Amino acid sequence: MRSRAQKPHKPLRALGVDLGGTRIKVGVVDEQGRLSNLKKFSTRVDLGREALIRRIIRIIQRSLSEDADPQNPPAAIGLGAAGMIDLRKGVVLLSPNFPDWQQIPLARLVSEQTGLPTFLDNDANAITYGEKWVGAGIDMNNFACLTLGTGVGSGLMLGGRLWYGSQGSGPEIGHMTIHPKGRRCLCGNRGCLETLASAGWLVKMATKKRGTNPLAFINPLRKNRMAFTSKDLYLQALQGDPFCRDLFENLGEALGIAIANLIHILSLEGVVLGGGLSRAATIFLPSLEKEFKKRLTLVPPEKIKIRLSRLQEKGGVLGAAGIALERLNKG
Numbered sequence: 001m002r003s004r005a006q007k008p009h010k011p012l013r014a015l016g017v018d019l020g021g022t023r024i025k026v027g028v029v030d031e032q033g034r035l036s037n038l039k040k041f042s043t044r045v046d047l048g049r050e051a052l053i054r055r056i057i058r059i060i061q062r063s064l065s066e067d068a069d070p071q072n073p074p075a076a077i078g079l080g081a082a083g084m085i086d087l088r089k090g091v092v093l094l095s096p097n098f099p100d101w102q103q104i105p106l107a108r109l110v111s112e113q114t115g116l117p118t119f120l121d122n123d124a125n126a127i128t129y130g131e132k133w134v135g136a137g138i139d140m141n142n143f144a145c146l147t148l149g150t151g152v153g154s155g156l157m158l159g160g161r162l163w164y165g166s167q168g169s170g171p172e173i174g175h176m177t178i179h180p181k182g183r184r185c186l187c188g189n190r191g192c193l194e195t196l197a198s199a200g201w202l203v204k205m206a207t208k209k210r211g212t213n214p215l216a217f218i219n220p221l222r223k224n225r226m227a228f229t230s231k232d233l234y235l236q237a238l239q240g241d242p243f244c245r246d247l248f249e250n251l252g253e254a255l256g257i258a259i260a261n262l263i264h265i266l267s268l269e270g271v272v273l274g275g276g277l278s279r280a281a282t283i284f285l286p287s288l289e290k291e292f293k294k295r296l297t298l299v300p301p302e303k304i305k306i307r308l309s310r311l312q313e314k315g316g317v318l319g320a321a322g323i324a325l326e327r328l329n330k331g
Contacts, residue, residue, distance in 0.1 A: 012328070015063060015074040015116075016321030017056075018123060019081040021045060021097035021150065024056065025313065026063045028074055029321035033134035035314055037068055049100045056106075057113045064114060077110060077118040078324030080126035080316045082153065084169050090120040096151065096186075119324045123147075123316050125162050125170050127309075128155025130319030131272050136307040140269040143305075144262050146173060146255070148277035150200040152193050158266070174198070176261065178254050196254035199230035199277045202247050206233055209243060234280045245283065252284030256291025259306065263299055270305030274315055278308055 011031040018025040020043060027038035041059050044052060060077065067073060083095030090107025092098070111118040121129075128145035131137040137145065141160040147153035152174030156163040164170050174194040175187050182191025183201070195201050206228070237244035259271050273281065293301045311318060 010072045012076075012325055013069070013072060013074045014076045014078055014321040014324040014328070015060065016126075016317035016319070016324070017060060017077065017079045018126070018316030018320060019043070019056065019079060019097070020123075020316075021082070024059055025317050026059060027314070027317040027321070028063075028067055028069075029318055029325075031325060033318060033322065035318055035321075037063070037066070038314065038317065039063060043097075045098060049098070049104075052098070053104070053106070053109060057110060060110060060114060064116075074116065076324040076328045077114060077116050078126070078320035078322070079106060079110065079118065079120045080123035080320040081106065081120065082123045085120055085122050087121060087164070087168055090118065092120070117324075117328060119327045121320065121323050122155070122169055123320075124153035124155045125164075126319035126323060127153070127274060127311075127315040128157055128272075128319065129162055129322050130311050130315040130317075131274070131309060132157050132160070133322045134318060135310040135315060136272045137270075140305065142266070142268050143270045143272060144171075144173065144259075144266075144268055145272045145274060145309075146258075147275035148197060148199065148273060149275040151198050153275070156266075173258065173262065176258055178257050193254055193258045197251045197258075197277075199275075202230050202233055202251070202277075203228065205247060206244070230277055230280075234283070237280070237283050248280055248283040249287040251277075252287030252289075253291040255284070256288045256293075257295055259288075259304075260292050260295035263296055263304055267299075268304070270307060272307050272309055274309030274312065278312075281308055 013028055013030045016027055016029050022043055024041045024043050027035045029035050081092055082097045084093040086093055092101050092104040092106050095101045107118040107120040124147055127147055131145050137143050143157050145155045154171050154173035156171050175192045177191050178193050179191030183195040184190055185192040185195050233244045237248050
């Protein structure tokens, strides 16, 4: 008697959702880390808490309904959001991206509307997971991931697993003190890494400078704009503007100090740098490496891997989906 041919196994898939303050990114990811149907939407924080939550749910429902493989629909949803997260309950305790969010049971709300198991994690943890799974950290079991954006997000992979710590939300490397008498950070401390190595703070410093010399470092084509971005500063730095180059060189020095501290404390194999500001690495990496080598006194610097993200804007979606698939498999 002939045995029936078994149908090929279809890999589990999950919908990954990266909840940024400016954009929401959504995509479907399978067990091999293959991403499909990546989409981006404006976040619209201005809508207010209730309307924004409804918008997020509508985006998720739309993404599920437009999935390209209806024969193998996503089995779970993974959410990544900035801020303090209660992983067990799937609750956003507070978030810098959504100031009016407190104690929001986001995983439950999404699950109730979609019928799918939903898992919530910090966005930097999701990015770190993604880099370990299919990115620049794939060959490292002990590394830090720093996301240089509006702030400085961070995640730790120790022993091949995400490290959450006793507070349950992972590290806050962006609030490591670099200059004790430095600028006052939004967290209340002075001289945090975030005040030296984030896009938000670069723009603040440049805005303050523009008040005294408005044409010193702004591209003449944009001089009439009321606001500018870190990308504008990067382009000016590429053109040799001394003020902008100093901004990025100081950023590199601060990162060099912070990374050396991390290596001394945790004996990491390396660090992955991501986030939009990491695209300016051609300018700040030389000063980072110089400061890192000067500060790292107990480990040969050549043994430490300092890498740029391979995933960039896809990292949060990939990582959130990967975390969801892992937790789903664990039951």
